[in-house]
Amino acid sequence: MLQKGNEEGFIRYFCSAGYGMEQFVVDEVTRKLEAQDVEQLQGKVLFSSSANISQVKQLKSVERLFLLLKRDPPLKMSSHANPARAASALKSTLMADPQLWTSAAMTWKRLQGVHADRKERLVEELMKEEDHESEVQIMKKRRRMAFEDELTASEHGCDETAPQENRDSSVPFSFRISCKCSGALSRCLSAQDVSKVLGASLKQLGWKVDLRYPQMEITVYLNDDHCLLGSPLTRLPLANRSYIQTTGLRSTVAWAMAQLAHIQAGFLVLDPMCGAGTILIEAAQEHKLACFLGFDIDDGQLKKASDNVEFAKLGGRMHVLRASTTAMPLPSASVDAVVCDLPFGRKFGSKSDMAASLPLILAEMERVLRVGGTLVLLLSPQLSCVLKRILTHKEPAQPDQERQHGSHGIMSTPIQGTEPPVGLMCKPYPPLHSLKHETTLRLSLGIIDGLLHKYIKTDS
Template identity: 70%
Template sequence: MVNLGKEASLIRYFCTAGYGMEQFLIDEVTKKLAAHDIERLEGKVLFSSSAHISLVKELKSAERLFLLMKRDSPLKLSAHANPARVASVLKSTLIGDLQRWTSAEVTWRRLQGVVGDKKKEESKCEEQRKVEEENVLGEDNERDFPAMKKRRKMDCEDEDVYAGTHDQDKTRPQANRHCSDPLSFRISCKCSGSVSRHLSVQEVSKVLGTSLSGQLGWKVDLRNPQIEITVYLRDDHCLLGIPLTRLPFANRRYIKTTGLRSTVAWAMAELAQIQSGSLVLDPMCGVGTILIEAAQEHKLACFLGLDIDDRQLHKASENVAFAELRDRMHLLKASSTHMPLPNASVDTVVCDLPFGKKFGTKTDMAASLPLILAEMERVLRVGGSLVLLLSPQLSCLLKKLLTPPGTQEAANQEGVQDVTSTPTQGKEPPIGLMTESCPPLSSLKHQTSLRLSLGTIDGLLHKYIKTHT
């Protein structure tokens, strides 16, 4: 809720985040915003901060930023409740004290002086949203489509925007007369779980929209509202918030051509714990997203990107120039299986190995993985970190490659997530043949493994430290 306490500058926010990204967001708001009263929900993080809004809107691991209106327990509705009872419960839960809404309006108007998007961003809003949707949905394999549909139905939530009524001419209450111009608004409602079976988004939108129109005098505007009220109704929580930016944070202003989702690329760089003066290598850099995200955070490090594809290198070069990083970032055409670099010459290796329908490659990554890993280990100095983003299938293969024969139990104790039950597409090369050409990389010690949502499929994020030559 909007803070009305002793410290006027303290504001309660919440951010949405990709599944698996919540802890990165918690660490970021703690470090950068000195946030407190942090609460973690699935796909969301709530926090309070007195940091300037210009700092808050620079969060790199978040998807969207909201001014928190209300955090409440889940709705308790009977399947046989009559419409009048449902409307009463919704109104009391979602509207509550009108002072909360007038306070939120004051806070929102104050923040808009800094947060308001530029006109040129508004003109590109719809286009960038389409690009965002393609980035999220295009990373799927066809075999994952049924699972994706089920997941989207259960987790990604149904949406509806309030179509509104036209009874805004009712007498406005005293609570809204402090504002010379009434706000225009629309409602975006998202329901999931059992709530969606008992309650439609249209019902929620109608009750909330009618109440705001009648009691606060706000006016419905579906096309270009001043304010949008977002409602999340789930089995474990009820959230109301006001988006503070039009575009998702993943739409970076310093990246011209998008590749890997920027929030995930940032998380990879964060996990690597890059130090000042380090040389950071991405041996399959693509359009350079990971390196650019890392360079934005680490001003005193240098970066090298390799790729065998001329088209990718061309786009990466445009991105580097667009981000004004030519003095610290260099690109080179080279194969990840034969890197033109000396032994132990880089401090950090970060790499998103191509997989999925959108970012896949004609190269047989399962067959090439042993050689790629061997090269990464060779160029990495002792004490350096290796961060990899892999598909579940490649993660399974990685685990086998790094596990000496007969020590499977030891690998399980390390905490590497077992993904052997995940169905694979095609057959993997015999492990015995691969290990003959590339011995187990015993110098790489496992640190952590995390599962992240990449939209329609999941990826596994792994970190290793090189312990010896």
């Protein structure tokens, strides 16, 4: 249920998201926050909402959440422009309305509840975000921060023991700036130059630079498409989950996979190559009335998954077992949804020849999935080509041809130190007649991209 915030009216936010995740963000803010004026940019989504800030901070599909301070058209600048002239044009754009900055600071304070000492708030955030640490560790951090505060006070001649209301009236609003500058503007102004221009202008308004404990951090995005200024509303990215101890797949991507599966109450959801269990844990956090099962053959990964299940307090709804994806200990048509990030890339290069094993893995996934159930797979572009061949029932090349030429550019030569399953390369693909393609999405996974596929089992 949407809870209205104490703030008057709607507040304008923007958030960053990985490439390909923007539509998931749009859907989530619309559904959960009743967001209005939603605008999608590459890697970012802007929206307005009157929801309580605590609900806004619970978004699962975003990387970082910002209060939108200012949004302007891109600053048109020739690559041969004089730096001084470019700086003057930039200042005119960023500081066109000084009152905007005062209003933004007040809004930011309301959202953060800034009436307590900012160091105390940092300690509280640490305790929330690192609640798996002991109280002794938290107290050590508190003492260290207090010691640093005393040094800061002595350096600036401030009395940190004075009442908060007195300090608020005498100490100027503090800030620091980070800037990401690209495109034509970056050829005449660096990120450091942009920070200097904005910083000098804010100091003229009476604000104070504080690189260690600023009350507000200002992030500037300048490129050929837009000029965005915002202030992050959390110390850590929202993608850093407090309920996951050991990370595996990026949490935002894992959440998106769970959303594609359309999990309902009473579902049994399977990840046959669960790794650290990230996908299932993300799904379990969102769907309290479903059950989750993870398989893996790597004892180290199973240990991480078990620890994560215990840390997230999901022991009653999620279980992980050692089992092979080509011979799962489950009856046919017993699972409502299958979600799986199939290993690929250098990180998994020594495990097996996934291209060779994929036909049998898919056949087993299809077997355990009930009619009407959903299959969601994350694959590399190369494995996606293999998947397409399998589902269009094309015969594979002969082993010698396959190793020499590859399939759609995929080298299927056994990785050094491993061998493909005996005879698998010479057999035709198992028939998969019941998987109907629903959608394919391309997502950024950092240095590489992945393809997210969704299928529905149509018959037995």
